[in-house]
Amino acid sequence: MSSTDHAAVHHVHRDDYGSRMGMWLFLFTELILFGGLFIIYAVYRFTHQTEFHLAAQELNTTIGLINTIALLTSSMTAAMSITAMQKGNIRFSKTLIWVTIGFAFVFMVNKYFEWGAKIHHGIYPGSKDLLAKPEGEILYFGLYYVMTGLHTFHVIVGVIFFLFILRQINQKKIEPTRYVRLENSALYWHLVDLIWIFLFPLFYLIH
């Protein structure tokens, strides 16, 4: 019993390993959430190949590429913020988190203009112009709005996580010896990046 008493003094309600495992289990539910959508995409692309190719011409590859680079870079800065925290460089860790948030905003501003241009051209769910198109193109744009929309929602949630982390660093609740929340937020951010790694070629690069 004495060893557990000892543990109770030094490790009150603290299990970083279990915490990370919990985060991974949550990420698997995200895999199934997006996975379901990817399966719908795969089936409709299989049954409407030519329409998917035609519809994809409407997307701007350059914007997609800029967003890919923004997310890959932000993923790196998020991972680096953990290294900085481990090394006790709290100030640099915070800077890297702000850089990550900055790239998230680059992504969202790009998405705003991208969606804005589509909506301006009359392509949005339920619009007359879109409904006049062949079935495959309606399906493509429906999936485009749902999947990139759900993904961008995750980007927004990721930013909220990081703002929360910055607040906890300032409150000294996250420090070089206790940073599992930063690790878990970074894991969430990497998942956002992972999903985009698949969304980009599947929606933007069909030629």
Added chain:
Amino acid sequence: MSEHQHEEAHVIEYGNYIFIWLGLLAFTGITVTVSGIDLGNWTIVIALLIACVKSWYVLNYFMHMKYEDVVFKIFILTALFTFFIFLGFTFWDYSFVR
């Protein structure tokens, strides 16, 4: 007391992250270039293969999966296996419909 509470934190150096990041950018460049070449049905296969390679690097290095316990690896394989059952059976079904 759990043995994990004494685990040594694995510190990955900044330089390693930059190296992985450059690799990811290079793969992105390859995907965009290849998509411009007409390879028929191979285009999508190559694009997905490159996406899988990129994911592998993100999972192992950015998400530290390489340094996690074997339990985490079993978890992720189970999750991916489940997903591929969904995907595989859906296409199996569709190959009879058409």
